[in-house]
Amino acid sequence: MNPFFAQTPIKWGIIGCGNVTEVKSGPAYQITEGFELFGVMRRNLDKAEDYAKRHKVPLYTDDAKALIHHPEIDAIYIATPPDTHKLYGLQVAAAGKPCCIEKPMAPTYAESLAIYNTFKGKNIPLFLAYYRRSLPRFLKIKEWLSDDLIGEVRHINWYKSRTASPLDRSGEYNWRTDAKIAPAGYFDDLASHGLDLFIFLLGDIVKANGFATNQQSLYSAYDSVSGSWMHKNGAMGSGSWNFGANEARDKVEIFGSNGEIRFSVLDEEPIELITPEKKESLVIPHPKHLHEFHVLNMKRHLLGKEIHPSTGESGLHTSWVMSKIIGQN
Structure with missing residues (x-):
């Protein structure tokens, strides 16, 4: 380049x-x-x-x-x-x-x-x-996938929830839940990270759809979204994001023909590899400044040394997937 x-x-x-x-x-x-x-x-x-x-x-x-x-x-x-x-x-x-x-x-x-x-x-x-896409924690997961440690990937599922914050309940203005700025609220702010990461790990998404609604009526943006998708390699995906649940959870599972990988997108939890041959749990801390490697x-x-993993092209694809899941034209 x-x-x-x-x-x-x-x-x-x-x-x-x-x-x-x-x-x-x-x-x-x-x-x-x-x-x-x-x-x-x-x-x-x-x-x-x-x-x-x-x-x-x-x-x-x-x-x-x-x-x-x-x-x-x-x-x-x-x-x-x-x-x-x-x-x-x-x-x-x-x-x-x-x-x-x-x-x-x-x-x-x-x-x-x-x-x-x-x-x-x-x-x-x-x-x-x-x-x-540049953090060591997720690069290790990509390495496990590239080495076929769980075989062919069949399905990825993400469940992300959190309770309504005091700011949500107060009625005080928050741009993150203003539909004019972020139509799907915290889905735009938080779920975008995970969907983009899944594309990085498993390849482009060729089909996506979903449903979005506002269950709490605390703000103008959506607060509950569910979606499903298919990656180019045939792996299927599903996700549920709810921002008015009883507790906070962040759980991703990648199921393969010979095992599975478990991790969280937003929480700094261990990454887990589970196969018939081995079980491995690694704690790979983030740098103090999260954008350091990015x-x-x-x-x-x-400087022309290598292509960045997160370019306008990949970011555009993530925007397309998000638009399909929330039913945006």
């Missing part, structure tokens, strides 16, 4: 330096050799300044266009809620700069497609922040 940048340092700007960038993602751009976090933007200038001073970032602003077009910034990470991903993504593409967009790519598949086509048409690298892989991609 051809490099987009011939050399480092590569200077990044973040649009939306909120909570997700404090520990999970922002510092990863600072600890990655060859990357520099040069500027941050937030609509509240005081908060942008506070973030910049605490994280020792040279530039801060409340103007996204100023950040995008700053001559010293080479690439942009969009960490805003999904409803502005298309707005800012198209501006970054117009500026000719590589971009990483927080998941999901956009509230609808149509918007995701518009973002993807724009970057593809300009031959500019586009990444999605599905960082689980960001490192972006550097390798931009």
Whole structure:
């Protein structure tokens, strides 16, 4: 593959330096050799300044266009809620700069497609922040599958539930449950991680469908979703996500012709391999900054060393699957 940048340092700007960038993602751009976090933007200038001073970032602003077009910034990470991903993504593409967009790519598949086509048409690298594709914990599961330790995969099932939070019950505004921003609420925010991971582990999904409803009437987005799908290799899949249950659970089971693999997507539980020959349980901790390996892989991609596991193309496919499950046109 051809490099987009011939050399480092590569200077990044973040649009939306909120909570997700404090520990999970922002510092990863600072600890990655060859990357520099040069500027941050937030609509509240005081908060942008506070973030910049605490994280020792040279530039801060409340103007996204100023950040995008700053001559010293080479690439942009969009960490805003999904409803502005298309707005800012198209501006970054117009500026000719590589971009990483927080998941999901956009509230609808149509918007995701518009973002993807724009970057593809300009031959500019586009990444999605599905960082689980780069985490050692899930790479070990992929290794077990690649080594056929459970034989041919027959079925994958995920059950994810949680109780309604005090914020949900209070009626206080939460963009994650606003149907205009995230039509399926926590499904968009959380289940997207798992569906994208399953595609990474088992290959593209060729058929998907499902049902979505609002059982609690606490907010405008869906709070209960169930779905089924089929991977290109013939493996079947099913999932149920309920955000008003009596307890929190996060359980994935991959059933094969010679065993099974058990793990959680969002909880940091052991990964388990169970076959007639062996039983193995491994605890593989996440790094302090969850995006660390994801960001490192972006550097390798931009320098032409290897293709990133989470690109615009893979992120678009995940958006398509999600749209099919919730019945979105």
